[in-house]
Every structure is written in structure tokens, then in C-alpha cells.
Amino acid sequence: MKVLMFGWEFPPHISGGLGTACYGLTKALIKADVEILFVVPRMFGDEEPGSIRLINASDVTVDVRDEVYKTHENKISYMEIDSTLLPYATEEEYYHLVEQLESGVSLEQLNLHTQKFKFMGGYGKNLMEEVRRYAIVASNIARDNEFDIIHAHDWLTYLAGIEARKISGKPLVVHMHATEFDRSGDNINNTVYSIEKAGMEAADMVIAVSHLTRNVVINRYGIDPEKVITVHNGVEPSRDNTSVSIKRHVDEKIVTFLGRITYQKGPEYFIEAAYKVLQKDPNVRFVMAGSGDLLPVMIRRVAKLGMATKFHFTGFLKGDDVDRMFGLSDVYVMPSVSEPFGISPLEAMRSSVPVIISKQSGVAEVLNHALKVDYWDVDAMADAIYGVLCYPSMHKMFRKYGKAEVENIKWDQAGMKVKNIYKRIMHT
Amino acid sequence: MKSICFYFQVHQPYRLSSYRFFDIGAHDNYFDEYANRYIMQQVAEKCYLPANEVLLGLIKKYGKDFKVSFSISGLALEQFEQYAPKVLKSFQKLADTGNVEFLAETWAHSLVSLKSKKEFSEQVKMHVRKIKSLFGQEPLTFRNTELVYSNDIGNVVYNLGFDTMLTEGAKHVLGWKSPNLLYCSAANPKLKLLLKNFQLSDDIAFRFSERAWKEWPLTAEKFVSWIENINPRDEVINLFMDYETFGEHQWAETGIFDFLNSFPSLAIEKSGMQFKTPSELSKVLQPVAQLNVPYPISWADEERDLTAWLGNEMQDEAFNSLYDIESKIRKIKDDKMMRQWRYLQASDHFYYMCTKWFSDGDVHKYFNPYSSPYDAFINYMNVLSDLVIRVNKQAVRKPKRKAAGKKTNAPA
Numbered sequence: 054m055k056v057l058m059f060g061w062e063f064p065p066h067i068s069g070g071l072g073t074a075c076y077g078l079t080k081a082l083i084k085a086d087v088e089i090l091f092v093v094p095r096m097f098g099d100e101e102p103g104s105i106r107l108i109n110a111s112d113v114t115v116d117v118r119d120e121v122y123k124t125h126e127n128k129i130s131y132m133e134i135d136s137t138l139l140p141y142a143t144e145e146e147y148y149h150l151v152e153q154l155e156s157g158v159s160l161e162q163l164n165l166h167t168q169k170f171k172f173m174g175g176y177g178k179n180l181m182e183e184v185r186r187y188a189i190v191a192s193n194i195a196r197d198n199e200f201d202i203i204h205a206h207d208w209l210t211y212l213a214g215i216e217a218r219k220i221s222g223k224p225l226v227v228h229m230h231a232t233e234f235d236r237s238g239d240n241i242n243n244t245v246y247s248i249e250k251a252g253m254e255a256a257d258m259v260i261a262v263s264h265l266t267r268n269v270v271i272n273r274y275g276i277d278p279e280k281v282i283t284v285h286n287g288v289e290p291s292r293d294n295t296s297v298s299i300k301r302h303v304d305e306k307i308v309t310f311l312g313r314i315t316y317q318k319g320p321e322y323f324i325e326a327a328y329k330v331l332q333k334d335p336n337v338r339f340v341m342a343g344s345g346d347l348l349p350v351m352i353r354r355v356a357k358l359g360m361a362t363k364f365h366f367t368g369f370l371k372g373d374d375v376d377r378m379f380g381l382s383d384v385y386v387m388p389s390v391s392e393p394f395g396i397s398p399l400e401a402m403r404s405s406v407p408v409i410i411s412k413q414s415g416v417a418e419v420l421n422h423a424l425k426v427d428y429w430d431v432d433a434m435a436d437a438i439y440g441v442l443c444y445p446s447m448h449k450m451f452r453k454y455g456k457a458e459v460e461n462i463k464w465d466q467a468g469m470k471v472k473n474i475y476k477r478i479m480h481t
Numbered sequence: 482m483k484s485i486c487f488y489f490q491v492h493q494p495y496r497l498s499s500y501r502f503f504d505i506g507a508h509d510n511y512f513d514e515y516a517n518r519y520i521m522q523q524v525a526e527k528c529y530l531p532a533n534e535v536l537l538g539l540i541k542k543y544g545k546d547f548k549v550s551f552s553i554s555g556l557a558l559e560q561f562e563q564y565a566p567k568v569l570k571s572f573q574k575l576a577d578t579g580n581v582e583f584l585a586e587t588w589a590h591s592l593v594s595l596k597s598k599k600e601f602s603e604q605v606k607m608h609v610r611k612i613k614s615l616f617g618q619e620p621l622t623f624r625n626t627e628l629v630y631s632n633d634i635g636n637v638v639y640n641l642g643f644d645t646m647l648t649e650g651a652k653h654v655l656g657w658k659s660p661n662l663l664y665c666s667a668a669n670p671k672l673k674l675l676l677k678n679f680q681l682s683d684d685i686a687f688r689f690s691e692r693a694w695k696e697w698p699l700t701a702e703k704f705v706s707w708i709e710n711i712n713p714r715d716e717v718i719n720l721f722m723d724y725e726t727f728g729e730h731q732w733a734e735t736g737i738f739d740f741l742n743s744f745p746s747l748a749i750e751k752s753g754m755q756f757k758t759p760s761e762l763s764k765v766l767q768p769v770a771q772l773n774v775p776y777p778i779s780w781a782d783e784e785r786d787l788t789a790w791l792g793n794e795m796q797d798e799a800f801n802s803l804y805d806i807e808s809k810i811r812k813i814k815d816d817k818m819m820r821q822w823r824y825l826q827a828s829d830h831f832y833y834m835c836t837k838w839f840s841d842g843d844v845h846k847y848f849n850p851y852s853s854p855y856d857a858f859i860n861y862m863n864v865l866s867d868l869v870i871r872v873n874k875q876a877v878r879k880p881k882r883k884a885a886g887k888k889t890n891a892p893a
Contacts, residue, residue, distance in 0.1 A: 332503070333503055421839045421853070422836075424853070424856065425852065432501055432503075435501070436501045436502050436859060439859075440855075440863070443862075444795075444798060444862045446797065447858065450793065450795055450855070453794070454836065
């Protein structure tokens, strides 16, 4: 069985859960004897594909006389009017990418019959243009390669999936890692929404990362429930634990928020809960790690509540710093307003850190050994934080069962489920 | 001729209100008055009143051939008085027939037998007094919370004046022996033991409405024929279960009330069986063997041990913290605090903290008002923390007052 897979990011160049999830799933599928051709818009040269065959979309030559080229390029000029479109505009990566960009990358030099697109990757200003061009390239890749099934991850690759299906006639699976409603609340971007909808409608099967997401797909996109299947994400097994040697320099207990500081992640609820806890127990420190568009607002709020000596901002954390942060934490809180899955609590639990997660997260569906609260219920959140810090047996329980539970949430299971979905489509 | 012994457990805890950590030190409204009243009234309508009606009818019809026994926890009795006096009257009506035995238990439906002899005997005495005053009879038989029993507990119970006790017919204790005979304690042979036939009891209590069960639907004919086919040397079939089985765990629509009526009728009329009370059986039967139970057993789950209530870190922390304040709370002699402390001893609170149900039965989930054992633990500990603070404050205040009094006296 051979699968043509379209992704948008690949480790180490990831900005969130999507790249990690694609990587984990792909590895598990390969283990399950599924052959994968993984297409990314741009390769940076330092990817570690292991046994995954990566195709760099930036290397693919396209013919401008092709029908697929015309359809999409025409739409691009239309799309460019909407120049403020920034689906992941708050990504830390975005800023880095912009800095890296040369001033005059001329994407408009299109007067040749054949050409290659220079994809930026990431989530820049020309995202929609790139999504369209990715579809053009996809059509070419699909024409030139042999495979049985197409699998597209998130809306960015759905047009690519649709084009690949059109030209090859092979079945299409689309994977919903996040919906537009998760990213934007109710102020959705209609273009993104319609690409998501078109992708799911064109697909033979839709995979949702949680029941929560499955419900959104059915209720808000009107997709036939029969073809939407939940496959929960897995988590990578622990790396060698270096966090053991981490030294604490403060006596207080540490409560951590780690993630993008955006609407979706609910940072303000964490701050309000922190305030309640500090009023009762001053021997606690709170850390908000990450960056995002709401960061300035959050800093002002903390200052206004007069708790800045107990509430700290670290900015964006990467790699080892993330592990170090977990190593210092007594509780990890994920107060997401809307989280299709949410892999970070699993990473915290892997480091034996007790977690408090919002009920509005997909990961809540797979965890028993976690405290679950409604994201808006600041009282319950504060109470949960206080409980974990104050009653010693809670720590013991989470240490004992939490880690074991996480180690059982494996990508291999997800891989098997996805493989079964492939089989089912191929036999119908 | 085989006898049948029906014993029904009646219990309702005082459920806790949602008590946050910022309530600690602020107020002591620990119990959810609304929920407790509502649930009691619901269960009264769905279970206690209609089931009592059926039993009363059977007693009237069959006279001495139909007898039953109840153990009603002190917390349930108190809530009858507060929220459902009709239920209490209907139990009193049953008591008046003379065909109903009321058993003794711990007042608070607590697990105190595992922790404190003093508090245990005090709660048993409280319960005995209450039964006497409400039903006009002196309990002769003891049943411990969740049928918890061990050699040591048996000894304590015997010393409190009981010569019969009920417990579980746990396989790992009985081995090849039958539960359908009278036994006595190995540690104290004067204490007789009646053992629950869990197979037949659970057929009614848990499996009655389970459509996937191959014996569904369970009819009186079928059930009586099973009992008839039991080894002829067996003497008594002990059917022990929660009274809430009737109408609450098994809804009226399942036909459970018809069964409650038709099973005894058929057993008495067709098979000539008699329904007897524990103290009657203890008098007429001879113990066939001694039972050695060094480690406590109970009627819960496959293991028939204590792990539904105690054993995980949270349950142990909560249980130990609860009894850590025993001596202080005794010294203070504050009625309200004492009552609160006892309400907090109900086994239910520890049951809610059980993590076994992540893999184990749905039974746990059904009875648990909390969405997770962690939530249950935090809420309980918040309440207990407040009580501990209040107790400590009082304990400090009392001697101080004396000292202050002396000082003012001194110059004069």
C-alpha cells in the first residue's frame, strides 16, 4: 500500500501540533508497512526524514500551460486582494521567516512555460497564494508518481489533495487536525472555511483528531457523519530524561502555562485563576511560556492585578527549554478555549507533571489521570491548581498513573486505525 | 427445608456541596442541602415507598412465612426525618408487623471499624439507640458498612453485645465451602456469621435488567427453580442487597417490583420455603465450620476487598487526615463539628475517589456524582481542611480561656 501524503510542515521546522502529528503518524504507518510519499512545500535541508520519503514541492517543475495551473493562478490574483489574511499570523515562526526573506523574492516572474515555485513554507502573508500553487504542484506530483491513496493534512493541503485526486482518480483522505473555528472562534475566515468544506466534501473519508472535532465537522461543515472517523493522536515515547538534573532556584511551587498566547489557548483564564490562587496562597509562582498576539494584553493584565512579582513571562520556548520548563513545573495548565487535540499536556505528563486541561480539548477524551475543567470556570481551575499543590497524594497519584497512561497513548495505535481506514476505502 | 434470608441495605450519604479552596476558612456549609433533599425525595418516590408497600402486602398475605430484615444507616434515618417523614412512617408500619428485623450498623455508614475502636463503638451505640427509639426493637444482629468483616472486627462486634453478623460469601475465604450455611468466627466461635450468596443476590441487584445476560428476563419461576436445585444440605439462601435495587438501580419499568412480589409468593406457595430473619436463623441453625478472615473482606467488586474505598494515595490521605482529628474533636465537644465529622465518614466519599473504575465496572460510575476521582478528592479535602482549621482553632481557644480566667482572678 502506497500513500501520497500532503503536509505543510515537517520537523524540525514546525510551529505547532501539525508537524509533530504528521511526523508521528507517518512513522507509525511506515512501521505498519505502509509506504509513504510525504510532500512538503519547502525543505530546509536539515530535516531528518528517517525512512520517510520526502518530496520537496519547491523542486517540482510545473508547466504553465496546464489546466490546473490556469485555474489556480487565476484565483490567486483574486485572492491577493485579501492581503491581510494571516491564518497563523501570531506564529513565532512567522516573524522569523519574514526576517529571513530577501526583500525581492519575485514570485511574479511567471512568463516562462515551465517553472518551479519557491515556497516560503510556514504561514506568511502569501499563504493563500502558496496554498494554490501547492495544488498546482500536487497535480504534477500525482501525475508522475504511483500510489493507491491520497492523504491531506489540514486545509492548507486540501486543494492539493483535491487536484491530486482529480488527476489520478485515487481515493482521498483528509485529516482535520484543527478547524477554522478552533483557530478563530466564531469570526472565521470564509475562504479557509470553504477550502476546508470543499476538501471534506471531495474526500472519500475524513479523519478527525477527536470526537470534539468530529462533531464540529459534522455540525458546522455539514459533512456526512458516515464518512467522518475519529483517530486520536498519539505521543512520541520519552526521550532520555535530562530533566532530572534540573535545579530549582525558588522555593515556591510553580504552575505553568505553555503555548501560543492567543485567543484559542485561553491565557486570560489562566491569569484569573492565578490571581485567585495567589490571594489564598502567596507561596506559588506562575509562568506563562510562549508568545502570540495576546501577550501584551496579558502582561498588562498581570500588572494591573498587581501580581507581577509572582507571575512570569518567558517568551517563546524551544527544544530543551521546554523540557526544562516542565522539569520545573509542579502543575501544567492548558485552559484552551478550543483545542482539537492538544499534545502538550501529554508531554507534561511524560515528565511526570500533573496536568489540568480544559474540557474543550480533544485530549480530554483520552486522559483519565488529568483534572478537567471548563475553560471559562476560573473557580474550578483555581481550585484544581490549589488541590494539586496542596494535597500531597495528588502528586503521587499523577506521578504513578499519569506517566504510565501517556506511554500507552501510542502513535502505533493511531497508525493502525488509519491503515484500516485506507483498507476500507480501497475495498469499496 | 431451605430458608431464605432477605436483607436490604438502606443508605443515603450527605453529599458535599461544591466547596472551593477559597471557601476554606470562610464558611462551613459543607453539605448540599438541595441535592440531598432532592435525591432523598426522588428515591422515596421511586423506591422506598413502593417497595415497602410490596413488602407490607406480602407480610399481610403470608404472615410468619414472610419476614425481611433491614439495615438503615443513621444518615439515612436522619434524612428521612428531615426530608421524607413519610418514608420513616412506612418503615415504622413494617416494624409494627413484627416480621421485620432491624440490624445494627455504624451510624455514619463509616469505615471506622478499620480505624478507631472507640469511635466505632460509639457510632454503633448511637445507631442502636436510634433504632430502638424509632422502631421499638433492640437490634440483635450486626452488619458492618459494605459488609466489611475480619476476625478482629468480629471480636469488637461480639464485645459490643452482638452474637450474629452478616458478611460476604467471598470465594477466597470460603474456598469449596458453601455460603448457604451458618458459620462462626474462627477468632471467636460464639459469633455466628451469615454469608451473602453473591451469585443469586447479584442476579437480582445487578443483572436483573441486563438484556445481554443469557438468563434475561429473570422470572420468579426461574429464580425459585435455581434455589430448589441448590444442594439439599444447604440451609439458607442469603439474599443481601441495596434496597435501592428496587425502583432506583432497576427501574420500575424493568418489572422489578413484580419480581419482588412474585418471587416470595411462588417460593412460599409452590416450594414451601420460608423467609426468615438473621437472628431467627442464628438461633435455629448450627454453625457448620469456623471461618478465618485475617484480612478484611467486603461485598464490593471482583476482589471482595477494601480497594473500592481505601488503598489509593488519595483515599488513604483523606482517610488518615479524617481520623487524625479524632481526639481533638472529642475534647471540643462541639455538637455541630462532631456531626460534620461523622457525615464526612460515610464510605461513599471514599468510593468517589476510587480510580479502579477507569478499568473496572460501570457500577462505580453510576454511583459517582463527580466526573473524576480527582475532583472528588479535591472537594473532600477542601471541606476537611476547613473542618481541621476550625477544630484546631477551638482546641487552642478552650485552654486559653481558662488561662485567661485565672489571670484575671489573680490580681483580685
